[in-house]
Amino acid sequence: MYADIQVAFSPQSLLLLNGILAGMIFGVSMGLRREDFARVLRQPRAPAAGLVAQFILLPAATCLATTAFAVPAELALGMILIASCPGGTFSNIMTWLGRASVPVSVSMTAISSIAAIVMTPLNFGLYAQLNPATRDLLRDISLQPLNLLLLVALVLVLPMLLGMSFGKRHPRVAERAEKPMRAVTLLVFLCFVVVAFARNQTLFMDYAGQLLLLVALQNAGALLLGNLAGRLMRLPQSERRAVTMEVGIQNSALGLSIIFTFFPHAGGMMLIAGFWSFWHLLVGLCLALYWSHNSEVAHA
Structure with a gap:
């Protein structure tokens, strides 16, 4: 159904x-x-709530929903992959903008990125089979789990360890470079996605209604699950909102990387990850701005 989508990128791409x-x-x-990881051991409730919502509730709910509503196979596989990815790196920025708990967000990002080495391949394989x-x-694709695990380790954990090491050795340089580096990498990433969209403009328009509905519903479900997990753990409002944002902002960049590496002809998966x-950045930004102007947050 989506075979005409041009997603066969070169090895250089x-x-x-x-x-x-x-x-x-x-x-x-x-x-x-290191203190960010130690904080998880001292105050584990918020990160635990987020990790349960991120790696257990969201993939299971996505699998159940795509099965119950008979979502087409490639779109369903893309949704399961996105649900299996860890929280996105820009959740920290959104959390800060929304005046929620940045320490909780940073701790969750670090822990979920490490956990993703095992949980992303495990959840994707499990729920795609179910x-x-x-x-x-x-x-038909015959995905090798070890290859997927290796990719996740190389693009998530290794850069994290290198970044932490650089920040510790050169704190002033890291402080000055962090924000510009985030902005530049986000801009380049969005340009990469725009090129993929431009090559398939007509097809994207043809499927826009269906895709936006699926993505919007899944993103809303992720935000609700994060909020629910925070409420069940009776977290303070700032921590609950940090968990909500962390679960709702998925690492779609990792999802795209996995798709282009292992599923280069699965156009439906690319459509889901691209949207x-x-x-999620649009919704996350709107939610953060709403929180930042909410009088209840300002006094939380």
Whole structure:
């Protein structure tokens, strides 16, 4: 159904995308310290709530919804992949803009990026097998879990460790470079996505209504699950909102990297991840601005 979508990128393009993702992680990680991980051990409720929503509730709910509503196989597989990815790196910025708890957001980003080495391949493989529509598609592709695990480790964990090391050795340089680096890598990443959209403008317009509905519903579900997890753990409002943002801002850049590397001809998956790349940032920014002007937040 989506075979005409031109997603077969060259090896150079795949290398560029992985480099962009690694650069984004490196930039965010320059501000991370060992204390951020120690904070999780001292105050584990908020990160635990977020990780449960991120890696257990969201993938399971996505699989259930795509099966119950008979979402086409490639679109469903793309949604399951996005749900299996860790929180996006820009959740920290959105959390800061929304006057929520930045320490909780940073801790969750760090822990979820490490957990993604195991949880992203595990959840993707598990729920793609449980959905009857995606099971056959995944079987045709014959994805090697170890290769996926290696990709996640190289583009998430290794840049994080390098960024933390650089930030510790050169704190002043890291402080000056962090924000510009985030802005540049985001701009380059968005340009990369725009090029993919431009090559398939007519097809994107043809499927825009269906795709926006699926992406909007999944993103709303992710935000609601994050908020629900925070409420069940009885977190303070600032921490609950940080968890909400962390679960709602998925690492769609990692999703695109996985698709272009292992599923270069699965146009439906690329459509889902591409729309996610814009939608979750738009919704996250709107939500953060709403929180920042909410009188209840200002006094929280």
